Amino acid sequence: MATRDFAVRTETHVATLGDLGELHFVPEAVGTEFLDGYQKVQEAQALLGGEQDLTKMDPQVVRQVYAAMRLFLSGLMTSESAERFLRFEVVKGGKVAAHFRTREEADEYAKDLGGTARVRDESLRLPDRVLMDLMEWVTELYGGGNDRPTTPSSGSSRASRRAGTTGKASSRSKGSTRTAGRSAR
Incomplete structure (x- = not known):
């Protein structure tokens, strides 16, 4: 019988907002909830057409982008935090x-x-920069950033086998070749 351990987060993620308190996010995104929500944010952002200057943007489109971002974030929050956030x-x-x-x-x-x-x-009022930072943070959390759950070394996957077979034949080369950055001894 083969067994394998899988690391699954069970603790909520917490975003601390100073005097505004905390927002709690679910431990793991399930199924396509992260991807579906993130796709809606990208679709809304595409309406901006790459424009960076707020004074040149259609205010209604900017509102749509912010609404999509807030809805996306609330979808990853615990129900109590989502109620407060949006x-x-x-x-x-x-x-x-x-x-x-x-x-x-x-x-x-x-x-x-x-x-x-x-x-x-x-809805909870947050500065734009905080909203952007939250977006970046949850993208790292759920989208495969550096904050993945860790497992003990014994739970790590083994290295793949090398192709072919190991042999005892000697090298055809009669001398050694220098490698850049190394000196001959």
Whole structure:
């Protein structure tokens, strides 16, 4: 019977945001949840057409990019952190009727309530640079960066066998050749 140990993260990842507290991310992305979310971010970024100057960008497209990034990040968070990070409340008569993670869902619900219902964005406010750093960090965590789980040496895979067979024949070369950077002894 063959056995093999696999390293699986079970502890949440924590992003500490100073006085704003912490955001907790799930230990491992499962299936294609990381790739699907990241693809949506890339599709939104493609709408910018490579433009780097904010003053030349379409504000609606920039909003779409930020919304895609925030939705992507919240999809990798624990439910408690996601609730805090991305939250759109539908308010009617001074009371919160419901809350959603996307503006579109909240707008649709408010429209169904009619009249005085409005949407209030209660998402965690973060500077752009922090949002970008979070994107980079989760990409490393879930996309194969340097922060992969480690295993003990005994759990490492063995080196592949070398092709062919080892032989005892002597080299055809009668002398040695110099290699750059080495001196003959």
